[in-house]
Amino acid sequence: MKTDAATCIAGAEDRRLGAWAPRKPTSPIVRAEGCELIAASGERYLDLTAGYGVCCLGYNHPAMVQALTAQARRLTYCPMNMPSEDRAAYVEALADVLPDSLDRVFLCNSGTEAVEGALKFAALVTGRSRTVALRNGFHGRTLGAQATMWNPAARKPYAGLLHDNVFVQPEVEALEAAVDRETAAVLLEPVQGEGGVGVLSDEVLLAARRACDRHGALLILDEVQTGFGRCGSWFAHRRTPGLEPDLMPLAKGIGGGFPLGAIAYGERVADALRPGCHGSTYGGNPLACAAGLAVIETMRALDLPARAAKVGARFLDSLRDRLAANPRVREVRGRGLMLGVALRQRAGRHLARLTSEHRILALPAGPNVIRMLPPLIVREEELERAAEALDAVLRAE
Ligand SMILES: Cc1ncc(COP(=O)(O)O)c(C=O)c1O
Structure with a gap:
C-alpha cells in the first residue's frame, strides 16, 4: 500500500465521494496558476475547460x-x-x-x-x-x-x-x-x-x-x-x-x-x-x-469579451486548418472561446490521450464532441499548443 500524502488524500476522497469520486489522471491537484492546474507531483495541466467554464480570468487571478x-x-x-x-x-x-x-x-x-x-x-x-x-x-x-x-x-x-x-x-x-x-x-x-x-x-x-x-x-x-x-x-x-x-x-x-x-x-x-x-x-x-x-x-x-471574439476566431481558423482533412473530424464549430470539435466517432479515448500524453484538459459535449472553454485570458501560444496536440491525438492510431 502506498503511503505518500498524495495517495492518502486521493484514497480518502474516493471513499467519501463514492460514485462521485473523480477520474485520476494524476496525483491530486494542489494549486494553479493562469490557465494551468498543478498536481502535488509537480505535473502541470493546461486547462482548456476553465474548470467547466467558470474560471474566466484563469486560476487565482x-x-x-x-x-x-x-x-x-x-x-x-x-x-x-x-x-x-x-x-x-x-x-x-x-x-x-x-x-x-x-x-x-x-x-x-x-x-x-x-x-x-x-x-x-x-x-x-x-x-x-x-x-x-x-x-x-x-x-x-x-x-x-x-x-x-x-x-x-x-x-x-x-x-x-x-x-x-x-x-x-x-x-x-x-x-x-x-x-x-x-x-x-x-x-x-x-x-x-x-x-x-x-x-x-x-x-x-x-x-x-x-x-x-x-x-x-x-x-x-x-x-x-x-x-x-x-x-x-x-x-x-x-x-x-x-x-x-x-x-x-x-x-x-x-x-x-x-x-x-x-x-x-x-x-x-x-x-x-x-x-x-x-x-x-x-x-x-x-x-x-x-x-x-x-x-x-x-x-x-482587459476588454475580455472582445478579446474572446478575436482570439476565439483565430483559434477556430487554426483548428479548421489543421483538422479539416482528418477523416475522424466531422466539423469544427463554436463562437468566441466556446469551441467544439465534432467527431465521426466517440470522443472519450481522444480526450483521455489529450490529458495523459499532452497534459491538456478538454471536455466532452455529448458522446462525439470535444468541447473547449478556455479562460478568456488564455495566451495564443497556449491555444496553438492545444491545436497541435489535438491534431496529433486525432491522427494517432
Ligand atoms: C447552460 C447551463 N445551465 C445550467 C447549468 C448548471 O449550472 P451549475 O452546475 O452551476 O448548477 C450548466 C452547467 O453546466 C449549464 O451549462
Whole structure:
C-alpha cells in the first residue's frame, strides 16, 4: 500500500465521494496558476475547460485574490435582510453590463439555482407550469432544471417524477408548433454547451421570442455557460439583433470560480414577484459579490469579451486548418472561446490521450464532441499548443 500524502488524500476522497469520486489522471491537484492546474507531483495541466467554464480570468487571478482576501478581512457574511454595501456595489456593476430590458437581479449561488428560479418566476407570471425546452439542451440538476434536460439517459432514473415538459428540435417550425396557451416558458441556450456546442441560428432564437409573444409565455435564455464574454460578447444573445429575453439565468463565469449565480429579469416578471416567493440564504453574500465585482472590473479593463471574439476566431481558423482533412473530424464549430470539435466517432479515448500524453484538459459535449472553454485570458501560444496536440491525438492510431 502506498503511503505518500498524495495517495492518502486521493484514497480518502474516493471513499467519501463514492460514485462521485473523480477520474485520476494524476496525483491530486494542489494549486494553479493562469490557465494551468498543478498536481502535488509537480505535473502541470493546461486547462482548456476553465474548470467547466467558470474560471474566466484563469486560476487565482490577482484581482480576485486581492478582492477575496480584502473582503474576508472585512466582512464574510451579511444577513440578507440587512442592507449590504458589497451587494449594492455588485448589483450596480452587474446592472451596467446587463441588457437595458433586464434591470432587476436575484442573486443565488449556482447555475441550476438560477434556472430553477427562472422557471419558478415564469410559472408565477403566467400561472402555467409547462416548459418548452430543446433537444440537446442542458440546464442543471435540481428537480425543475433536470426536467428540462434533454439527455434521456440522465432523466431516466427519474421517470414519472419530473415535470411533464416538451422537447423540440431547435427549428423554427418545431418551436412554433410546440408553444401554446399552456406554455409557461421557452428555455434555451443560445449556444448549446453540454449538447455539443450547437450554435442556434438567429432565425430559431427569434422564432422562440415570437412564439412566446403570441401565446403569453416567457423566453428564458440560459446564459450560464455562454454569458460573460465566453462567446465574444457580454451575452451570446446580444449578437442576434432584436432578441430580448424575459429572464436570463447566469452563473459560471460571473463568479470567476467562486460560487455565484444570478437571475436577470425585467418589469413584467418583477410585477408578479411578492416578498417570500423566493429566497436564498447565501445568494449575494459579500465574498461572492467581491469576486463578482473583481470579475466585472477585470473583464472591462482587459476588454475580455472582445478579446474572446478575436482570439476565439483565430483559434477556430487554426483548428479548421489543421483538422479539416482528418477523416475522424466531422466539423469544427463554436463562437468566441466556446469551441467544439465534432467527431465521426466517440470522443472519450481522444480526450483521455489529450490529458495523459499532452497534459491538456478538454471536455466532452455529448458522446462525439470535444468541447473547449478556455479562460478568456488564455495566451495564443497556449491555444496553438492545444491545436497541435489535438491534431496529433486525432491522427494517432
Ligand atoms: C447552460 C447551463 N445551465 C445550467 C447549468 C448548471 O449550472 P451549475 O452546475 O452551476 O448548477 C450548466 C452547467 O453546466 C449549464 O451549462
